[in-house]
Amino acid sequence: xxTLTYRDALNQALRExxxxxxxxxxxxxxxxxxxxxxxxxxxxxxxxxxxRVVDTPITELGFAGVGVGAAMVGLRPIIEFMTWNxxxxxxxxxxxxxxxxxxxxxxxxxxPIVFRGPSGSALQLAAQHSQSFESMYANIPGxxxxxxxxxxxxxxLLKSAVRDDDPIVFMEGEMLYNVKGEVPEGEYTxxxxxxDIKRPGEHVTLVCHAKTVAIALKAAxxxxxxxxxxxxxxxxxxxxxxxxxxxxxxxxxxxxxxxEEGWPFAGVGAQVVDEIQREVFDELDGPVLRVTxxxxxxxxxxxxxxxxxxxxxKVVDAVRKVTYTANS
Amino acid sequence: xxxxxxxxxKPDTKLAEKYRLYLRQMLLIRRFEEKAGEAYSLGKIGGxxxxxxxxxxxxxxxxxxxxxxxYIVTTYRDHGQALVRxxxxxxxxxxxxxxxxxxxxxxxGSMHMFDASLGFLGGHGIVGGHIPLAAGIGFAIKYRAKDxxxxxxxxxxxxxxxxxxxxxxxxGIWKLxxxxxxxxxxxxxxxxxxxxxxxxxxxxxxxxxxxxxxxVDGQDLLEVMAAMDRAVVRARRxxxxxxxxxxxxxxxxxxxxxxxxxxxxxxxxVEAHRKRDPILLWQEKLKADGIITEEQIATMDKEVVAEVQxxxxxxxxxxxxxxxxxxxxxxxxxxxxxxx
Numbered sequence: 001x002x003t004l005t006y007r008d009a010l011n012q013a014l015r016e017x018x019x020x021x022x023x024x025x026x027x028x029x030x031x032x033x034x035x036x037x038x039x040x041x042x043x044x045x046x047x048x049x050x051x052r053v054v055d056t057p058i059t060e061l062g063f064a065g066v067g068v069g070a071a072m073v074g075l076r077p078i079i080e081f082m083t084w085n086x087x088x089x090x091x092x093x094x095x096x097x098x099x100x101x102x103x104x105x106x107x108x109x110x111x112p113i114v115f116r117g118p119s120g121s122a123l124q125l126a127a128q129h130s131q132s133f134e135s136m137y138a139n140i141p142g143x144x145x146x147x148x149x150x151x152x153x154x155x156x157l158l159k160s161a162v163r164d165d166d167p168i169v170f171m172e173g174e175m176l177y178n179v180k181g182e183v184p185e186g187e188y189t190x191x192x193x194x195x196d197i198k199r200p201g202e203h204v205t206l207v208c209h210a211k212t213v214a215i216a217l218k219a220a221x222x223x224x225x226x227x228x229x230x231x232x233x234x235x236x237x238x239x240x241x242x243x244x245x246x247x248x249x250x251x252x253x254x255x256x257x258x259x260e261e262g263w264p265f266a267g268v269g270a271q272v273v274d275e276i277q278r279e280v281f282d283e284l285d286g287p288v289l290r291v292t293x294x295x296x297x298x299x300x301x302x303x304x305x306x307x308x309x310x311x312x313x314k315v316v317d318a319v320r321k322v323t324y325t326a327n328s
Numbered sequence: 329x330x331x332x333x334x335x336x337x338k339p340d341t342k343l344a345e346k347y348r349l350y351l352r353q354m355l356l357i358r359r360f361e362e363k364a365g366e367a368y369s370l371g372k373i374g375g376x377x378x379x380x381x382x383x384x385x386x387x388x389x390x391x392x393x394x395x396x397x398x399y400i401v402t403t404y405r406d407h408g409q410a411l412v413r414x415x416x417x418x419x420x421x422x423x424x425x426x427x428x429x430x431x432x433x434x435x436x437g438s439m440h441m442f443d444a445s446l447g448f449l450g451g452h453g454i455v456g457g458h459i460p461l462a463a464g465i466g467f468a469i470k471y472r473a474k475d476x477x478x479x480x481x482x483x484x485x486x487x488x489x490x491x492x493x494x495x496x497x498x499x500g501i502w503k504l505x506x507x508x509x510x511x512x513x514x515x516x517x518x519x520x521x522x523x524x525x526x527x528x529x530x531x532x533x534x535x536x537x538x539x540x541x542x543x544v545d546g547q548d549l550l551e552v553m554a555a556m557d558r559a560v561v562r563a564r565r566x567x568x569x570x571x572x573x574x575x576x577x578x579x580x581x582x583x584x585x586x587x588x589x590x591x592x593x594x595x596x597x598v599e600a601h602r603k604r605d606p607i608l609l610w611q612e613k614l615k616a617d618g619i620i621t622e623e624q625i626a627t628m629d630k631e632v633v634a635e636v637q638x639x640x641x642x643x644x645x646x647x648x649x650x651x652x653x654x655x656x657x658x659x660x661x662x663x664x665x666x667x668x
Contacts, residue, residue, distance in 0.1 A: 025471065051471060057501070062460050062494025069464020069478075072449055073399065075471060077464075092491075096454050097461060105442035106433030107657035109449060141658050165660035 001184060007177040009151035010040045013158035014078065016186070018048050021076060024162055027054040027063055028080030028117075037082045038118060038177055064090035064115065068097045068167075071113040076162060081117035084171060085129050090115075098167035099142030114161045118174035119147070120211050120261050121298055124305060130298035132262035134209075137169040138239040138271070145169045145238040146192055149213035151181040153236055156190030164192060173211045195242035197249070201231035204319050205249040207272050208259040209235040212310055216259050219315035228323060238268055246272060247280045254285040255322045259315055264292040286322040291315050344619045350392060350549060351614060351625070354384040354607045355632045357408035360417055361580075363636045364407065364424055364438075368584045372644065373424045377438045380408035382579030385606035386511050387412050387481075389552025390574075393560050394477065399447040399465045401458045402481040404439035406451030409481065413448045415441065417639035427646035434649045435657065455516075456482065456489030459508065463495040466504030470567060477563040478506045484573075485516020487530055496571065500537030505567035507559045511546065513578040518592035534571040546576030547606045550613070577601040 004012065018024050025048075030037045032045040032055040045053040056063040060081060067077035081087040087094070098111045121130030138145045144166055148154040154172065161168040173179075198213055199220055206216040213234045220230035231249050235242065250256050256276060258269035269290040276288055294308040320326040361379040368377045380387065387409040391400070402409050410420050415431050423430030424438055432442045439453040449465070452458035462480030469476045486492050487510060499506045510530055514521050521528050534541035540562055544555040552574060559570035579602055581587050589598045614620040620628075 057494075057497060059494040059497065061491055062463070062498055065457070065460020065491065065495065066464035066467050066498060069401075069461035069466075070468040070471070071464070072461065073465050073468045075468045092454060092457050093460065096457055097452075101450070102660070103657045104432060104436040104440040105444070105450060105657075106431070106435050108432070108442050108444040110660055112660075144659075 001182040003180050004151050004183040005177065006151045006154050006173070006179045006181070007038065007040055009155040009183045010158055010172065011042055011044075012183070013155045013162075014041065014044060015047065017159055017162040018044065018052060023074065024076045024078065025052040025054060026078045026080060027056055027067060029056055029058055029082050031055060031080050036080070040177070041080070060086050060090040061093060064093035065097060067113050067115070068093050068101070068111055071111045072101065072109050076112050078114045078116060078162060081115065083129065083174065084117055084119040084133055085131055087115065087117065094137065094143065094167070094169065095140055099140045102166075103142060110165050111167045112165045114158070114168045114170050116158070116170035116172060118177070119171035120174050121309065122174045124300055124302060125298070126300040127297035132260070132293065134169070134171055134238050135262055135267045135271070138268065143167055143169055143239065144192060145171070146236070147171045147210040147238060148236060149173070149176070149198075149210050149234050151179065152183045152188075153190060153196070155183050156188050157192065157236065160189045160192050163189070168192075171210065175211055190236070193237045193240040193242060195245040196234045196236055197231060197245070198234045199230070199232040201229040201253065203229045203253055204231070204255040204257065204323055205246070205253045206230050206232045206257050206259060206315065206319070207235065207246055207269075208232065209238065209268070211261050212259040215310055215312050216315055218312040219319065222312060222316050223319055226325070228319060228325065230319065241271065241275070243275045243279065246276065250276055250280050251283050254283055256284075256288045257291060257315060257318045257322055258288065259291045259310060261293055261310055264290060264295050267292055286324065289318040289322055291318050347614055347619050348628075350388050351607070351610055351620065352628055352632065353388045353412050354549075354610065355629055356411055356417065356635065357384045357387065358607060359629070359632045359636045360411060360420070360639070361407060363640055364421070365580070365584060367424065367640065373438065374426065375437050375439075376404065377424070377584045378405040378582065379580050379584070380405055382601070382605070383511060383513060383546065383576045384408060385549040385552055385610065386509070386546045386574050386576050389549050390479065390481075390509055390556045392553055393556040394479065397447065398477045398479065399449055400479045400481070401449050401462045401465070402451055403455075403458070403483060404451050404453045405483070406439065406441045410441040410443070410448060410451070413443070413446050415443045415446065415448060417635055418642045421639035421643040422646050425643040425646065426648070427643055428649040428653070429642070429646045433653065435653070456486035456491040458482070459486065459491050460495040462506055462508070463499050463504055466499060466506035466567075466569070467502065469505050470502065475565040476505065477560055478504070479509065480506065481509045481511055483516060484510055484512040484514070484521055484530055485519070485524060487533060488525055496533070496537040496539065496569070499569040500539050503567050504569050505563040506569040507556070507563055508569065508571045510571065510573045512573055512575045515578065515582070515592060517582045518586070518590060520592065531571055531573040537569075537571070540568060540570045542570070542572050544572055544574045546574035547604045547609060549606060549610050577604075579605075
């Protein structure tokens, strides 16, 4: 199996889907001539031409709405946001147009569209460029929220997202684009709404997604040295949430820590904890803890930024608490 | 050919028939909206309810120039345009009543009339938010190299919204087959145009987008038809967008919760505008041209009133949606190809 970067796996998915279906087009800022701000769309303009790889002005609300309108009459747009931070300008089109159209038209008008782009913090990009909004979008009925953590998942999930008949918020990890991994060639799709056990374990379940999958895996490795076996569940899709996979794992380990890059208040972890306490309360041998980004706008200073971010040590600390193995 | 030049001569039978149809459509909107207002007062209709009374010639004139395969997106003041496009008065009234037989299955209500089979892609409730949708439909038409047209209605208050600027700019860059119709009824809710817009000659905005423009008297049906005809010609291949500023007036309040004149306009002002009632003006013209008689108008009005009463009775007796409908239509029923 070939080894690709996350970026090239996405590029491959885009290329294959555009080859497969002439109704699929890519639109966004710098996707064409510039080859993509993060080079995800490299080579696509040359292969598919300017009708299908469309550079836009810096006008997120406008081109998100153009995508929704095109999808309403049957095209399958892929709308790239240079980052999800900028997509805040377009949120009316995601929430009020894309997510609502099927329902308020009584099922007549669907919006098969993918909104995609990098999400989460990178390095010292400060408050306005270091945000994770998945819990916000996952709050909206009508949207699906997909967040791949590995190159193979990136390809398989993006291809499924393009073929899905509903509007999809597809969040890529800004820090994951250079991550390498084995990626199946050709036709390879993954179901939306299905989590993946990235590492099996017995003593504690680590629920994570996107960038925090690597952090949880690192924490699991550290814990292994102390004889604690952690199971790492990558949600892959935030909405619909694969609660069955979470319940099954918690049923086995009886302890759980939920890890996410975003803020704690009403975050993805809050939903996961709620599901667990309602459905598998009797399985728990300890409280479910959450490890999240700090509840502050992201600071620029390196030292403060590190303190604000989730890391493996914070995950290990939480696991020690839920397994009652903390030193203090 | 424009409607104006043809109308100045003695109209042929076919044209006379069309002109009578337009009168009937305007009368239908007027009587329908009066009935909707009445039903609202009786609590049969809930939520917001924005009536189209006074603006009938805009909807009728613009839609008269379209083909069945063209597309329309509009605002929450959408009942009249839905009727003219061909959604039955029963289906529109049932939607207002929130019934399963409504054109959006009772899930949309007054602000969200849809009939995809007629290319009527919604009443939309966020001011300006639907203008980019029309640009997107125009984009899709061009993408497929078709000669359809995407029409977008919005009020003059929407032009100060970023969505207006962003959509028209892209329509200008890409020469999309879009007709942006600004129904300038002078008030965005209760805020007068000159209190909200720095350059209140709205059509001039088109210059920013390298777009054709016209200012149209929206109370004069023939003028509306003629301007729309020219815009449609421009929009069909090779495509070019147009901004039409159609000056009209809302004879009633912004919505049912707003009195006819309120604090923001005087009774005298409303009365003065009512003298240019688009329906009366059209009736006068048709009578003068020998196309219709006073008696025929009375008969037509009776028929329209009966149609509206039938729609009301139908909607009143119709069933609520089943409770299972609550969770239907949130997502697509079949996830083709997604592996689910």
